[in-house]
Amino acid sequence: MTDLGRSHFCGEITENMIGENVRLKGWARTRRDLGQVIFIDLGDQSGIVQTVFNPDISEKALNIADNIRGEYVLDVTGKVVRRDEETVNEKIATGTVEVRVEEVTILNKAKPLPFPMDEEINVSEDVRLSNRFLDLRRPQMQAIFQLRHQLTQEVRTFLNEHLFMEIETPMLTKSTPEGARDYLVPSRVHEHEFFALPQSPQLFKQLFMVAGFERYYQIARCFRDEDLRADRQPEFTQIDIEASFMNTEELFAMTEKMMARLLKVSHHLDVTTPFPRMTYHEAMHRYGSDKPDTRFGMELVELSDIVAGSEFQVFKKALANNGIVKGLNAKGQGDVMSRKEIDDLADFAAIYGAKGLAWLKVDEEKTLKGPITKFLSEDEQANILNAMAGESGDLLLFAADVQEVVFDVLGALRLKFGKELNLIDEDAFHFLWVTDFPLVEYDKDSGRYVPLHHPFTRPIEEDVDKVETAPEDVTANAYDLVLNGYELGGGSRRIHEPELQMQMFRSLGFSEEEAKEKFGFLIDALSYGAPPHGGIALGFDRIVMILTGADNLREVIAFPKTASASCLLTEAPGTVSEEQWKELHLSPRKKKANP
């Protein structure tokens, strides 16, 4: 490929081209000025090649090279020559050759850079983000986005092969009462009415199924106005999939094949399918998480029965209040952790709602030592030691509370130890399906049931009659795909009968009118021969993040938002003119007083 008169890319120059005249375009990466000879590493998207300027080739070019600085844009013509044996640079792909420059034109200058471009990232992130166009020019970033592009292509190729059709859905849509906060867009035409940016194309893809597009997908942008995390951006990309007449087994198998293809692209790795599966209940009890990192063990141990008759008030109270007692064996930590460090663990546990953190050490004689031994009978101690497979030097940690707190606390401690004790194989990819989620959970604040997934999720067939009578006992035909402790995404079979959908809305405390107002079009659509259908949505940014080994979504999104959801490059969001307010029939409220 050539463009603008360019004959080759810098990274393509090989020994086969020795003697050829080439014309290259790119950026001056580093310049080594030895007076009568100047070396410039010229780089473009493909890589770099060393160019040489000296008076024996062209006095004129040398004089121009004298003024070239970092990241100047150059148009270079010259001959490819073999380097002398002793001047070969093994660090670069083109290190055995160089281009002797006969002609050079400076296409554009560059100011001194705000940060070095050639090194590993040791620049603060705000500086990188406010100069993102330069940050993205760094080879490391170029590689990430090259891979991201290839993965996008692979997803499309795969789904096309499986007869899926990519169809776009609106970005300007309607606010829905459930779920995350919407990003709202005021309407100029409709006074005091708002569009919402989609949290996901959920309803539209179901309507595609009704429409008879039996297999839909979209690399879809989604928006949620909630607080950010390292793995959460307000604007993100999903691989959104929906299929009619396909059962959950078929969808699992297909999704597994697709993920395997992505691993093949990124790591030339053959992942084992089918992926392991675990129920939500099992995941919570064994790992204290609905997205367990199964790259390491250190599972939670159920102790409620063992300590059922215990005189230890903390255990006794928790069990009396319908809570549970579970333990976590921090292998070998009894020997190394000081009293202070164990107290710090209790502070850590408090973040997740623990009122305290009981602990015991296993000493050389395999007996338990610690402040709570006096409350535990010999039998209880023996049973605990046995259940937790305690060995000399171990630190046994206990959480006793309602089960949600116990899961959160021990789940968090497990991850903390997993990381700090290097129990995690960073090169491993552990996929896991988590299945059998509850359909709803009771929300104390609003005093009603809220869907765990979304209100269109279908119960498993044997629970269908219980949707209205005992919603809290219903298991959903819903599933999450987990990779290395990250929730890649989830999906479900959907309700395709209007009556069942109305039952569901009623269970969630919607009046007939509310349901009709918010979701009338869905009920209506389901009434016209909606096929059984289901689907899944996978967080594409997270996939890219994990496959590139990044620990942060910002690394794999070209122009990401900061933790406070602003863009340091454009300084969005920003204020708008009075005129714009007026056109939208809006007026600003007074800001909170700022003393």
Added chain:
RNA sequence: GGGCCUGUAGUGUAGCGGUGAACAUGCCUGCCUGUCACGCAGGAGAUCGCGGGUUCGAAUCCCGUCAGGCCCGCCA
């Protein structure tokens, strides 16, 4: 909404109550025909995030605030 961490030349760091705020790199000038993170010599560059307080004296201690990051809540 809450907790914790970090803000010092363009960049990365040191200094943590008392000398002219130090080092590296980048930048500028000069020298250098085989470098490759070239080298050598010289030079410029800092309202120590911002505001207040404590103190004879604050980059350093305290309070507030802003920005960035991580987490809890939140995220159907």
